[in-house]
Amino acid sequence: MAITATGLRKSYGDHVVLDGLDLRVPRGTVFALLGPNGAGKTTTVQILSTLITADRGRAEVAGHDVARDPHGVRRAIGVTGQFSAVDNLLTGEENLLLMADLAHLDRREGRRRVARLLDRFDLVDAAKKPASTYSGGMRRRLDLAMTLVGEPRLIFLDEPTTGLDPRSRHAMWQIIRGLVADGVTIFLTTQYLEEADQLADRIAVLNGGRLVAEGTAAELKRLIPGGHVRLRFADAHMLDLAAEALDGSSRDDADLTLDVPGDGGVHQLRALLDRLDDAAVEVQDLSVHTPDLDDVFFALTTERTAPR
Template identity: 80%
Template sequence: MNPTHPDHLTTPAIEATGLRKAYGDKLVLDGIDLRVPRGTVFSLLGPNGAGKTTTVQILSTLIRADAGTARVTGHDLAADPRSVRAAIGVTGQFSAVDNLITGEENMALMADLHHLDRAEGRRVIAGLLERFDLVDAAGKPASSYSGGMRRRLDIAMTLIGSPEVIFLDEPTTGLDPRSRHAVWQIVRELVADGVTVFLTTQYLEEADQLADRIAVLNGGRIVAEGTPDELKRLVPGGHVRLRFLDPAELARAAQVLGVGQRDDEALTLQVPGDGSVHTLRALLDALDNASVSVDSLTVHTPDLDDVFFAVTGRPEHEKVRTR
């Protein structure tokens, strides 16, 4: 499809209906539907073995679905896989970097695979090495790279072909926090340039930071989908925890407010609340009018961890520990 054609802007980057996949008796995907607008980050979450990588493998033409249909950048996966492959880039859980050659040689290999002529290849490689802060390391063997450098090189190699859609399958697994944040910044810059990113991740904070929309996959089905804020609103349990220095103040606060979970040993009172300014002001005004002294307060609103466990269930070892 012509990128300048009006239909190109309205056609989803990824659209799938009823995708199913089984390996023998094990059903991995049980008829999932996906719609990813262009120029956005879509994150697929789920427990280990939920089918996230299988979904990426199907949408990137690495394996075929048993049933269902899908289109990527307007191209049908089954009828036109060549056009799909020309429009996408894939960075998997395990780096595609060849550790026996230099970073620049890895980039040159990808340029050859994309049939770039020598001059164009050098231009593209130079630009990507600079963009990913790899110029100084370009002539060194990739085996000498840190995990973060290797991941940046891996993503840079993916961009050689100027893909419209990039599949990032758990791209920051094993990285330290600094390297993880560097990858996040790369993702933000890609989306700002109009690239669509399909992200699977084990880190819920990562999805919260990056994703425009999130789908949670469990038992082969999409069990929740929406923006991060929409998903958080699905889960009750927001509260304000008040801490006191004096047991008498705690008792008076419990009497004034009339609600809350009281802990006399910790000298805390947990009061339901959404953490909004209006709620906090009303709460503190009520205590202030009754001359109740509060030492400190903390606000807890449901996060993606709460959403994840609410829709997928907690691991067995956590259920036992919290009984």
């Protein structure tokens, strides 16, 4: 296991941020911690990366206890936070060389890695410019490049694409996939479901300081009511006829709609339309609903039990 945590608790004053969090992240996998703002994602990263201490609970990161051996943890990890941790007064290259010095690399090896990272992160042209002049996407790339100077085997990425435009976001995803290919373990936090879906092997949904679900994207999608085809009718009479013809459907008299469970595939649709034809029912509107992580997310992170 790259990370194991049991019963992590953290509160600031009366405000409970983490309320007994358990995590297990196997080596070489991408683990996404998904949750809305204020769910405790950043606090979790701060505790696991030894920036702050938990009030209660235990955590072992890369084989070292975060409370007893923070230095051992720090030797194994790299952290790229939500807010760019770059030195704005230094140039991109100086930032990377600073990291090489702090990683205690010898000068030649440091320069070699810095040159390679500048190239890999498309920062060669901007290398001699102060980081304060960088765009959001460039800063985030520099930030991650700085994390990689020490070649950590476990990387925390706290909302790596928050605030980035779509192009920069996709560039960042490509970079993260590259790291995964190198066998690096990644602990990712995000509020974007698509990001978790795209990158993560396992996803944990955090809400109000607790995990409310954990599994692969497919497993999570199975957690909530499945897909359905929604039919809308012009009047109540048509709705009655249709409800009679289609067993197992659920009707909504106010909206004049009928939900028929199913995957909404071509076969189901053809059979469905045939049956409606046979019953001489006029359908005004038809839409196919397949569950996605959004549904899971809203179902799990809101108080309501029936989100639709």
